[in-house]
Amino acid sequence: MRVNSRGGILAPRMTHGVNLVDLGRRVRAVRVARRLTLEEVVSRTDFTVSWLSKLENGQLSPSLEGLVRLAEVLECGLDALVAGLAAEPQFMVVRSGEGETLPAKNGRSGVGVRSLASRWRDRQMHPTILHLSGQGTRKHPDHHDGERFLLVLDGSVRLAYGEERIVLGPGDSVYLSAVIPHTLQPLDKVTARVLSVSSERALSAARAEPVRRARGS
Numbered sequence: 001m002r003v004n005s006r007g008g009i010l011a012p013r014m015t016h017g018v019n020l021v022d023l024g025r026r027v028r029a030v031r032v033a034r035r036l037t038l039e040e041v042v043s044r045t046d047f048t049v050s051w052l053s054k055l056e057n058g059q060l061s062p063s064l065e066g067l068v069r070l071a072e073v074l075e076c077g078l079d080a081l082v083a084g085l086a087a088e089p090q091f092m093v094v095r096s097g098e099g100e101t102l103p104a105k106n107g108r109s110g111v112g113v114r115s116l117a118s119r120w121r122d123r124q125m126h127p128t129i130l131h132l133s134g135q136g137t138r139k140h141p142d143h144h145d146g147e148r149f150l151l152v153l154d155g156s157v158r159l160a161y162g163e164e165r166i167v168l169g170p171g172d173s174v175y176l177s178a179v180i181p182h183t184l185q186p187l188d189k190v191t192a193r194v195l196s197v198s199s200e201r202a203l204s205a206a207r208a209e210p211v212r213r214a215r216g217s
Contacts, residue, residue, distance in 0.1 A: 024059075030074045094116050101115075124200075149197040151194065159174060
């Protein structure tokens with residue numbers, strides 16, 4: 001359940017499969033055509049300037065209730081805002097500090113995960129920012145059919161990759177086969193930040209064979 005800044009319950013998001021970038025452009029075009037400022041629009045609703053600005057920049061997925069109210073204020077039909085927007089956008093911007101916070105896999109403590117592309121449907125890559133602290137344990141290694149790229153942004157980490165132990169510092173990166181179980185742990189008390197980009201596409205048979213041999217299968 002989601003609530004707004006006034007504590008009211010928001011309707012479910014209705015923009016799965018809707019091009020948020022074009023929706024935002026259309027809302028802005030109608031508002032400008034009506035010669036209304038952001039402040040003038042929000043003064044007639046329960047919205048905030050931040051909410052409307054993010055909507056117009058394709059960074060927010062509004063509720064159906066919100067879009068209906070916005071159409072009323074802009075004096076246009078709802079169809080004028082959403083008709084023909086079922087196509088996926090060609091790009092998606094995530095500003096600094098934004099992104100959806102995800103629960104750590106297997107309930108592991110000491111790991112914070114911020115997804116950078118959770119709104120992109122049917123994505124083939126999974127970019128996240130990992131926040132690794134010295135708290136808790138990580139007994140369950142990551143592994144899946146695909147590949148993974150890791151880039152250390154801050155701090156230092158130890159990568160346990162199969163039988164290998166690799167220390168990575170700021171600016172260091174590694175590209176690996178994610179089939180082999182692996183874990184990341186910070187080297188000191190300072191929280192480490194790591195950019196992780198995973199692809200879960202299955203490996204080809206030719207490439208999977210050396211991986212199976214490495215795992216002893």
